[in-house]
Amino acid sequence: MSDKSTATIARLSTADGAFHQHLNALLDWEGVSDKAVQARVEEILADVKLRGDSAVIEATNRFDRLSVGCMEQLRLSPEQLKKAFDSLPDEQRDALSAAAERIKRYHEHQKPTSWQYEEDDGTVLGQKVTPLDRAGIYVPGGKAAYPSSVLMNAIPAHVAGVREIVMVVPTPDGVLNDLVLAAAHLAGVDYVFTIGGAQAVAALAYGTESVPRVDKIVGPGNIYVATAKRAVFGQVGIDMIAGPSEIMVVSDGQTDPDWLAMDLFSQAEHDEDAQAILVSWDVAHLDAVEASIERLLPTLEREGIARVSLQRRGALILCQDQAEAIDLINRIAPEHLELSVETPNTWLDGIRHAGAIFMGRHTSEALGDYCAGPNHVLPTSGTARFSSPLGVYDFQKRSSIIHCSPEGASELGKIASVLARGESLTAHARSAEYRIND
Amino acid sequence: MSDKSTATIARLSTADGAFHQHLNALLDWEGVSDKAVQARVEEILADVKLRGDSAVIEATNRFDRLSVGCMEQLRLSPEQLKKAFDSLPDEQRDALSAAAERIKRYHEHQKPTSWQYEEDDGTVLGQKVTPLDRAGIYVPGGKAAYPSSVLMNAIPAHVAGVREIVMVVPTPDGVLNDLVLAAAHLAGVDYVFTIGGAQAVAALAYGTESVPRVDKIVGPGNIYVATAKRAVFGQVGIDMIAGPSEIMVVSDGQTDPDWLAMDLFSQAEHDEDAQAILVSWDVAHLDAVEASIERLLPTLEREGIARVSLQRRGALILCQDQAEAIDLINRIAPEHLELSVETPNTWLDGIRHAGAIFMGRHTSEALGDYCAGPNHVLPTSGTARFSSPLGVYDFQKRSSIIHCSPEGASELGKIASVLARGESLTAHARSAEYRIND
Numbered sequence: 124m125s126d127k128s129t130a131t132i133a134r135l136s137t138a139d140g141a142f143h144q145h146l147n148a149l150l151d152w153e154g155v156s157d158k159a160v161q162a163r164v165e166e167i168l169a170d171v172k173l174r175g176d177s178a179v180i181e182a183t184n185r186f187d188r189l190s191v192g193c194m195e196q197l198r199l200s201p202e203q204l205k206k207a208f209d210s211l212p213d214e215q216r217d218a219l220s221a222a223a224e225r226i227k228r229y230h231e232h233q234k235p236t237s238w239q240y241e242e243d244d245g246t247v248l249g250q251k252v253t254p255l256d257r258a259g260i261y262v263p264g265g266k267a268a269y270p271s272s273v274l275m276n277a278i279p280a281h282v283a284g285v286r287e288i289v290m291v292v293p294t295p296d297g298v299l300n301d302l303v304l305a306a307a308h309l310a311g312v313d314y315v316f317t318i319g320g321a322q323a324v325a326a327l328a329y330g331t332e333s334v335p336r337v338d339k340i341v342g343p344g345n346i347y348v349a350t351a352k353r354a355v356f357g358q359v360g361i362d363m364i365a366g367p368s369e370i371m372v373v374s375d376g377q378t379d380p381d382w383l384a385m386d387l388f389s390q391a392e393h394d395e396d397a398q399a400i401l402v403s404w405d406v407a408h409l410d411a412v413e414a415s416i417e418r419l420l421p422t423l424e425r426e427g428i429a430r431v432s433l434q435r436r437g438a439l440i441l442c443q444d445q446a447e448a449i450d451l452i453n454r455i456a457p458e459h460l461e462l463s464v465e466t467p468n469t470w471l472d473g474i475r476h477a478g479a480i481f482m483g484r485h486t487s488e489a490l491g492d493y494c495a496g497p498n499h500v501l502p503t504s505g506t507a508r509f510s511s512p513l514g515v516y517d518f519q520k521r522s523s524i525i526h527c528s529p530e531g532a533s534e535l536g537k538i539a540s541v542l543a544r545g546e547s548l549t550a551h552a553r554s555a556e557y558r559i560n561d
Numbered sequence: 562m563s564d565k566s567t568a569t570i571a572r573l574s575t576a577d578g579a580f581h582q583h584l585n586a587l588l589d590w591e592g593v594s595d596k597a598v599q600a601r602v603e604e605i606l607a608d609v610k611l612r613g614d615s616a617v618i619e620a621t622n623r624f625d626r627l628s629v630g631c632m633e634q635l636r637l638s639p640e641q642l643k644k645a646f647d648s649l650p651d652e653q654r655d656a657l658s659a660a661a662e663r664i665k666r667y668h669e670h671q672k673p674t675s676w677q678y679e680e681d682d683g684t685v686l687g688q689k690v691t692p693l694d695r696a697g698i699y700v701p702g703g704k705a706a707y708p709s710s711v712l713m714n715a716i717p718a719h720v721a722g723v724r725e726i727v728m729v730v731p732t733p734d735g736v737l738n739d740l741v742l743a744a745a746h747l748a749g750v751d752y753v754f755t756i757g758g759a760q761a762v763a764a765l766a767y768g769t770e771s772v773p774r775v776d777k778i779v780g781p782g783n784i785y786v787a788t789a790k791r792a793v794f795g796q797v798g799i800d801m802i803a804g805p806s807e808i809m810v811v812s813d814g815q816t817d818p819d820w821l822a823m824d825l826f827s828q829a830e831h832d833e834d835a836q837a838i839l840v841s842w843d844v845a846h847l848d849a850v851e852a853s854i855e856r857l858l859p860t861l862e863r864e865g866i867a868r869v870s871l872q873r874r875g876a877l878i879l880c881q882d883q884a885e886a887i888d889l890i891n892r893i894a895p896e897h898l899e900l901s902v903e904t905p906n907t908w909l910d911g912i913r914h915a916g917a918i919f920m921g922r923h924t925s926e927a928l929g930d931y932c933a934g935p936n937h938v939l940p941t942s943g944t945a946r947f948s949s950p951l952g953v954y955d956f957q958k959r960s961s962i963i964h965c966s967p968e969g970a971s972e973l974g975k976i977a978s979v980l981a982r983g984e985s986l987t988a989h990a991r992s993a994e995y996r997i998n999d
Contacts, residue, residue, distance in 0.1 A: 218979035229686055232678065238670060247920075248667055248934050253913050255947055269984050302983050338947040356791065357802045360947035364795045382995045388988035424987045467964065475691050479961035482685075485970035485996050486963050489989040493977040496686050497961035509693055509776040509798035511959040521949040523917035523935035525924050526905065532923035539931040541656035545740050546707050549862045550826035551927040557820045558923050 131416055132433045134409070136441040137451075149438055150455065152366050152396075152504045164321045164350045171325035176332045182322035187264075187295045194333035199304065199315040207304035215302065222494035223274050223309050229496030230282045233515040239524055246531030249524040254284035257335060258518055259327035259359075260312070261342035261352075262303060264293035264319055270306035271492065275499050275513065276342050277310035283518035288312045289327060289337055293319020319344070324351035328359045341513060343500070362513055366504035367436075369398035370488055371457035373448050374412075375464040376405030378484045384415035386461060389489050391432035392425040398436040400455070402448050409439045449473040456507040459488045478507045532558040569854055570871045572847070574879040575889070587876055588893065590804050590834075590942045602759045602788045609763035614770045620760035625702075625733045632771035637742065637753040645742035653740065660932035661712050661747050667934030668720045671953040677962055684969030687962040692722035695773060696956055697765035697797075698750070699780035699790075700741060702731035702757055708744035709930065713937050713951065714780050715748035721956035726750045727765065727775055731757020757782070762789035766797045779938070779951060800951055804942035805874075807836035808926055809895035811886050812850075813902040814843030816922045822853035824899060827927050829870035830863040836874040838893070840886050847877045887911040894945040897926045916945045970996040 135145055170178040176194045183197060184190055191197055208216065239249025260276045262268065273290070280288050290307055292300075294317040307315055316334055318326065324344075330336025339360035340352060352361045370390040374383055387399035403409055416433070423429055442448050449470065452460060456476035464470065467482035474480065478501030481488055492499045502510035527535060536555040543552035573583055608616040614632045621635060622628055629635055646654065677687025698714045700706065711728070718726050728745055730738075732755040745753055754772055756764065762782075768774025777798035778790060790799045808828040812821055825837035841847050854871070861867055880886050887908065890898060894914035902908065905920035912918065916939030919926055930937045940948035965973060974993040981989035 214979055215983055218976045218983075221976050222980060232676060233688070235673070240670065246933075250671065250935075250950075251909065251918070256913065271980055271984065353791065353794065356794070357804075357942075357944065360944075379995070382992070385988060385992040385995060389986070389992040392986060392988040424985070429988065471689065471962075474960070475694065476958075477960045479963060480689070482962065482964035485967050486965040487970070487974075487992045487996055489977050489981060489993040490965060490970060490973045490996070491961070491963050492989060493980045493993075494973050495684075495963045495965070497688075497963055501961075502958075504795075506795065506798075507958065507960070509958055512688075512961050514959070516954070520914075520940075520945065520947055521952070522912070522915045522945070523929070523939075523950050524909075524920065525917060525929050525933045525935055526920035527924040527928060527933065529923050532925070532928060535928045535932050536925075538656045538659050539927050541652055542660060542709055542931045543927060545653055545656075546709065547862070548827070548830060550823060550830040550867065551930060554820070554823040554827040554925045555927040555931075557817070557823060558925055558928070 131420060131430060132413065132437040132439055134413070134439050134441070137443060137447055138441070146454070149436060150505065160346055160350055164347055164354060167321040168325045168351060168354055171322055171331065172329045179318055179322050179326050179331060179334070182320065183318050186320050186322075187293050189297060194331075197317050198333070199317060201308070204304050204308035204312070204315065207301045208308040211301070211305050216305070219270065219274070219302075219306060219309055222271070223278065225494055225496040226274055226278045227282060230279045230498070230515050233279070234282065235516060235519065242531065244530040244534065245528030247524065247526040251522045251524055252519050253522065254286070254519050255338040256285070257287045257289065257337045258285045259337035259340040260288060260290045261323065261340060261344050261348060262290060262292040263344055264295055264300070268292065268300040268303050270300070270302040271499065272342065273303055273306035273312070274310050277307070277312050279498065279513060279515045280518045281311050283515045285518050287314070287335065289314045289316070289335060291316050291318050291323040291327065293317065293323065319348070321347045321351035324348060324355060328355035339518070341500070341517065362500070362517060363502055363506060363510050367396035367398065368393050368503060369457055370400070370459040370461065371452065371455055372401045372461040372463055373452070374401060374403045374408060376403055376408035377465060378463040380408070380411040380415040381419065382484070382487070383412050383463060384419050386487050387416065387433070387437065388419070388423060388429050389487070390459070391429040391437060392423065393432075395428055395431040395435060397432045399433060400438045400440060402440045402442055402451055404442050404444050404448070406441050409441055413439060445470070452477060456505045458501045458503045458507065459491070461486070461488060476507045478502045478512055529560065533560040569858060569868060570851065570875040570877055572851070572877050572879070575881060575885055576879070584892070587874065588943065598784055598788055602785055602792060605759040606763045606789060606792055609760055609769065610767045617756055617760050617764050617769055617772070620758065621756050624758055625731050627735055632754075632769075635755050636771070637755060639746070642742050642746035642750070642753065645739045646746040649739070649743050654743070657708065657712070657740070657744060657747055660709070661716060663932050663934040664712055664716045665720060668717045668936070668953050671717070672720065673954060673957065680969065682968040682972065683966030685962065685964040689960045689962055690957050691960065692724070692957050693776040694723070695725045695727060695775045696723045697775035697778040698726060698728045699761065699778060699782050699786060700728055700730040701782055702733055702738070706730065706738040706741050708738070708740040709937065710780065711741055711744035711750070712748050715745070715750050717936065717951060717953045718956045719749050721953045723956050725752070725773065727752045727754070727773060729754050729756050729761040729765065731755065731761065757786070759785045759789035762786060762793060766793035777956070779955065781938070800938070800955060801940055801944060801948050805834035805836060806831050806941060807895055808838070808897040808899065809890065809893055810839045810899040810901055811890070812839060812841045812843075812846060814841055814846035815903060816901040818846070818849040818853040819857065820922070820925070821850050821901060822857050824925050825854065825871070825875065826857070826861060826867050827925070828897070829867040829875060830861065831870075833866055833869040833873060835870045837871060838876045838878060840878045840880055840889055842880050842882050842886070844879050847879055851877060883908070890915060894943045896939045896941045896945065897929070899924070899926060914945045916940045916950055967998065971998040
């Protein structure tokens with residue numbers, strides 16, 4: 124897609140006749156699991172459903188290279204979590220606490236309220252909001268064990284009023300991450316099981332002798348976890364099926380190119396499939412950012428991952444103007460959108476699809492990832508067209524309230540009777556007609 | 562589950578030692594499709610994705626026994642919809658219009674609003690609510706073609722501000738349902754295609770030369786439709802995977818037994834897997850309702866279906882008291898809950914899980930099915946534990962807004978830096994650190 128095939132990052136231009144074809148190829152991401160993965164996942168789900176704890180223990184020993192004999196060995200006590208929190212260096216404990224406090228404050232604003240209204244004849248209609256009884260949080264283990272994700276998943280559940288929060292986190296080779304345990308303590312997680320993969324999803328969805336069945340499972344995971352979540356959807360609720368993380372930055376040319384390069388890196392360092400795209404109508408600025416990328420990339424700890432990500436899925440896109448940049452935003456529906464422009468407020472009305480919008484040169488995505496307050500679990504791969512950030516609303520549900528007065532039931536009964544008979548559902552009609560006062 | 566194996570409906574008692582086992586067996590519903598269905602659906606999805614209109618036409622001709630040559634023959638014009646509406650008998654047109662008006666009024670109350678707040682240092686945080694660009698509505702054809710479902714699916718989308726609503730409805734053997742077309746006109750549907758099954762889901766999810774790609778697909782369907790929806794989830798949003806419809810009625814013994822029998826029938830007549838359960842602590846009352854069932858069942862047009870449903874999945878349950886009835890409600894998490902009691906308001910606080918709550922003797926489910934205002938698309942099979950009625954919120958999504966002042970970015974940058982380094986994501990840390998003012 125670039126003239127320079129050895130370049131670190133592709134250069135595209137909307138003026139190119141094949142631009143949309145190139146863009147589609149760049150964005151294309153098929154997260155579908157193959158038949159082999161599906162078959163293995165189905166086997167694990169069925170086994171855990173049938174044999175409970177024993178199946179979970181066997182799968183955990185096999186996949187995480189452990190040799191435990193009972194579920195008690197796969198459970199962390201509240202004391203262990205507290206100990207992990209207390210033993211953190213002050214700086215980390217304070218930062219984690221400050222982040223938790225800000226995340227809580229933001230999410231408090233999301234709480235929907237029950238409502239009702241009364242009609243002239245005394246009929247009352249409304250909607251009652253209630254929390255889930257129990258939520259399950261999947262936290263990836265190993266290299267991608269992120270304490271910030273524990274906060275981002277558990278705090279909204281708490282704010283929603285969920286009674287019990289059950290966390291699962293695999294510990295391959297028995298390696299525990301103290302920051303993750305500390306975050307679980309801080310976020311008020313009730314149970315932690317050190318299990319992962321499809322077996323953990325199955326345990327949460329069906330319940331076992333030791334693992335309580337939950338009502339919804341949230342949190343990211345690898346392809347086995349994603350496949351298992353899709354399979355148990357309906358048995359329990361799930362959040363989205365997450366794809367690789369992505370950022371789209373729009374710059375008006377006035378932001379320091381080094382800042383922008385680092386913002387792109389902060390996405391690209393996640394994994395080799397992560398996507399970082401910069402859009403500007405200032406070609407000299409794009410050149411400057413490209414130079415910053417080349418200069419700064421070798422200074423990264425995760426240079427290898429970032430480089431592959433940028434080569435494979437990154438792009439610097441030259442567009443015509445602000446209007447075209449907005450079209451691109453709505454076409455891409457990015458998970459993270461950075462508006463690195465002078466007056467980001469003037470852009471907002473035109474933006475229809477984005478997971479989170481980081482406004483102005485000072486609002487780097489990293490601030491939102493950790494501590495600004497809004498959730499960092501966001502819709503990926505264009506699903507911001509129809510999905511929202513993880514929020515309090517994901518841990519609540521609604522019940523319709525219908526309370527007809529005798530007069531209201533009589534009037535509504537007449538309408539319902541006609542429509543039910545139109546659908547040949549005459550028991551419906553007769554049930555309504557009993558309530559008609561003549 | 563009953564002493565009288567020839568009875569129309571099972572009698573259970575919570576005092577029975579095996580009660581919970583019986584209840585679990587009664588509630589058990591596995592909506593999972595078998596491998597043959599999955600394989601066929603995957604084939605159809607892949608074919609439509611690859612060949613677009615041609616694949617849709619071929620599948621439609623095969624499954625709906627048609628012989629059309631182009632998509633134009635599978636599309637209904639706005640004029641055809643309007644004509645269907647105009648040609649309805651006055652009584653039906655008025656009833657449909659009254660229902661639409663009430664549904665619209667109720668759903669207007671569900672509109673969430675964007676919000677934001679400013680912190681002391683000038684940082685602004687918030688959430689922006691936007692509608693989907695395009696929604697797809699699946700309307701079953703044939704015997705289960707319900708105009709009320711068109712209203713219940715399309716009106717919330719309209720209230721949400723969705724730009725385009727695309728409806729699909731199969732017409733096996735070419736049979737059109739005028740009431741369905743009239744409802745589509747009334748609800749402001751933009752496009753109607755007379756296609757169904759997995760091919761219709763695929764066309765909506767991927768788009769074809771003629772069918773515009775949508776952002777979310779809602780509406781019930783058979784096992785092929787449900788399997789296809791599950792498969793395209795992620796590519797597009799979907800509502801829930803619907804199981805058979807159910808009602809749970811709780812009576813204090815003072816409601817006319819004939820009314821209650823007919824309320825149970827109004828669920829049982831839907832299909833043979835539908836479920837109707839009555840709970841009371843008054844055994845003589847349960848006897849009276851059972852007698853009403855036996856007497857009234859033969860008078861139903863859909864007697865055969867209702868009888869199988871009651872025999873297969875119905876139950877009259879004797880419980881101890883109100884507290885136990887509430888426990889049963891929360892255990893079952895019914896789609897429809899009728900509180901046929903004197904003071905239903907005193908029950909509300911204890912009820913945690915129910916799709917819709919019909920309060921008082923006069924509020925039969927049928928009134929809610931058609932015209933009370935709340936949605937009749939409700940979470941089935943216990944999924945009210947984590948799901949809500951279809952609503953305006955299903956056709957909107959949110960974007961987080963983060964606008965840091967330079968001072969805010971500096972302070973947040975310090976926290977983010979510590980946490981990012983704790984996660985070994987140093988590009989994140991450096992991106993945040995650039996924004997720290999020393």
